[in-house]
Amino acid sequence: xxxxxxxxxxxxxxxxxxxxxxxxxxxxxxxxxxxxxxxxxxxxxxxxxxxxxxxxxxxxxxxxxxxxxxxxxxxxxxxxxxxxxxxxxxxxxxxxxxxxxxxxxxxxxxxxxxxxxxxxxxxxxxxxxxxxxxxxxxxxxxxxxxxxxxxxxxxxxxxxxxxxxxxxxxxxxxxxxxxxxxxxxxxxxxxxxxxxxxxxxxxxxxxxxxxxxxxxxxxxxxxxxxxxxxxxxxxxxxxxxxxxxxxxxxxxxxxxxxxxxxxxxxxxxxxxxxxxxxxxxxxxxxxxxxxxxxxxxxxxxxxxxxxxxxxxxxxxxxxxxxxxxx
Numbered sequence: 001x002x003x004x005x006x007x008x009x010x011x012x013x014x015x016x017x018x019x020x021x022x023x024x025x026x027x028x029x030x031x032x033x034x035x036x037x038x039x040x041x042x043x044x045x046x047x048x049x050x051x052x053x054x055x056x057x058x059x060x061x062x063x064x065x066x067x068x069x070x071x072x073x074x075x076x077x078x079x080x081x082x083x084x085x086x087x088x089x090x091x092x093x094x095x096x097x098x099x100x101x102x103x104x105x106x107x108x109x110x111x112x113x114x115x116x117x118x119x120x121x122x123x124x125x126x127x128x129x130x131x132x133x134x135x136x137x138x139x140x141x142x143x144x145x146x147x148x149x150x151x152x153x154x155x156x157x158x159x160x161x162x163x164x165x166x167x168x169x170x171x172x173x174x175x176x177x178x179x180x181x182x183x184x185x186x187x188x189x190x191x192x193x194x195x196x197x198x199x200x201x202x203x204x205x206x207x208x209x210x211x212x213x214x215x216x217x218x219x220x221x222x223x224x225x226x227x228x229x230x231x232x233x234x235x236x237x238x239x240x241x242x243x244x245x246x247x248x249x250x251x252x253x254x255x256x257x258x259x260x261x262x263x264x265x266x267x268x269x270x271x272x273x274x275x276x277x278x279x280x281x282x283x284x285x286x287x288x289x290x291x292x293x294x295x296x297x298x299x300x301x302x303x304x305x306x307x308x309x310x311x312x313x314x315x316x317x318x319x320x321x322x323x324x325x326x
Contacts, residue, residue: 019034019055019056019057019181019182019183020033020034021055021056021057022036022053022054022055022056022167023053023054023056024052024053025052025053025054025087025167026042026050026051026052026087027039027040027041027042027050027051027052027053027170028040028041028042028051029051029053031053034179034180034181034182035177035178035179035180035181036053036168036177036178036179036181037175037176037177037178038051038053038078038168038170038175038176038177038178039175040173040174040175041173049171049172049173050169050170050171051168051169051170051171051176052081052084052167052168052169052170053167053168054081054084054165054166054167055165055166055167055168055181055183057166057183058164058165058166059082059138059164059165059166059183059185060138060161060164060185060188061138061139061140061185061186061187061188061189061244062137062138062183062184062185062186063135063136063137063138063183063184063186064080064082064135064136064138064166064181064182064183064184065133065134065135065136065180065181065182066080066133066134066168066178066179066180066181066182067131067132067133067134067178067179067180068096068131068132068134068176068177068178068179069129069130069131069132069176069177069179070096070097070126070128070129070174070176071128071129071174071175071176072128072174073097073123073124073126073128074123075171075172075174076097076170076171076172076174076176077095077096077097077098077169077170077171077172078095078096078097078134078168078169078170078176078178079093079094079095079096079098079104079134079168079169079170080093080094080134080136080166080167080168080169081093081165081166081167081168081169082094082136082138082143082161082165082166083161083162083163083164083165084163084164084165084166084167085162085163085164085165086163088110089110089162089163090107090108090109090110090161090162091107091108091161091162091163091165092105092106092107092108092117092143092157092161093105093106093107093108093114093169094134094136094143094145094153095169096126096132096134096147097123097126098114098116098119098171099116099119100123101119101120101121101122101123102120102121102122102123102125102126102152103119103120103121103145103147103152103153104116104118104119104120104153105117105118105119105143105145105153105155107157117155117157118153118154118155119153120152120153121152131179132147132148133146133147133148133149134146134147135147135149139186139189139241139242140160140188140189140241140242140243140244141156141157141158141159141160141161141241141242141267142154142155142156142157142238142241142242143155143156143157156241156267158267158268159267159268160244160267160268160269166183168181186219187217187218187219188217188218188219188244188245188316188317189218189219189220189221189239189242189243189244190212190218190219190220190221190243190244190245190246190247190313190316191220191221191222191239191240191243191245191246191247191260191264192204192208192220192221192222192246192247192248192249193222193223193246193247193248193249193256193257193260193261193264194222194247194248194249194254194257194274195249195252195254195257196223196224199297200249203249203274203302203305204222206302207302207305207306207309208220208247208305208309211306211309211310211313212247212309212313215310216310216313216314216317217317218244218313218317221239223235223236223239223260236260236263237263240260240263240264240267240269241267243264243269244269244270244316245269245270245271245272245313245316246260246261246264246269246270246271246272247271247272247274247309247313248260248261248264248271248272248273248274249274249275250273250274250275250283250284250287250292251274251275251276251279251282252279253282253284258284261273261287270316271290272291272293272309272312272313273287273290273291273292273293274292274293274295274305274309275292275293275294275295276294276295276296276297276301277294277295277296277301278296278297280294291312293305293308293309293312295308
């Protein structure tokens with residue numbers, strides 16, 4: 001049987017923020033520094049047993065940790081919420097005790113409710129009164145959930161998160177205590193798809209990589225830079241899932257590039273398409289609706305790519321920053 005591969009841990013920036021500013025969105029909360037206690041619902045109705053508190057720091061990629069203690073393990077949920085924008089928009093929760101399971105990752109969908117994306121374990125195995133360390137790693141659309149140092153669930157989200165709010169989630173009328181809540185952020189990523197031959201290698205080395213990494217601060221990777229054992233197709237899918245955008249050079253109609261681009265489109269990734277002007281008549285019909293950078297294979301052409309690529313990736317970057325500032 002093939003070994004199940006874990007989602008990658010995001011490369012965090014060497015900065016840890018202790019969260020000490022909160023907004024109670026739902027439920028009754030008591031805050032003190034980097035600790036928070038859910039005291040119960042703000043109404044008697046069962047539908048009001050929700051507790052949600054959003055932290056001041058915004059979060060897009062990286063690792064969030066908190067210690068949590070629940071007072072009972074039946075009908076009580078404690079977890080970390082990511083991607084929050086408003087009560088009327090989707091967000092995702094990694095939870096201890098949900099859907100009658102010990103561990104769960106779920107998504108709130110407006111007009112639908114909470115939908116389980118993955119779950120595992122028996123509720124009765126959760127130790128009541130003991131502090132459990134919850135850790136959520138988010139890289140692009142790849143979300144991992146660890147409890148007490150053990151990786152329990154991994155999912156690839158069906159679309160990019162709409163918001164960058166992060167916080168604490170609780171459900172039921174029993175007290176839930178959270179402490180030592182920390183956030184470590186990571187750089188956004190770009191995955192590059194192109195043939196491994198000249199003149200594309202030079203284009204990648206002299207234009208794409210410097211623009212994305214040095215000028216805009218992305219972490220960038222191409223397939224031939226993946227050095228790990230295992231199945232290359234899984235590595236490619238993983239890198240696409242953990243990216244915020246993809247850059248695809250489609251001049252040659254390379255089938256591998258189009259497979260990777262199709263996977264990225266299925267995940268609704270922003271895509272920047274590059275195509276030599278001389279090959280523009282060969283552009284496939286099904287990608288003509290996407291914005292593309294047409295360029296000449298010359299020194300002047302590379303300057304065009306540099307300017308246009310910087311503008312498009314800067315828009316992606318600002319989209320991330322705008323979300324994080326909202």
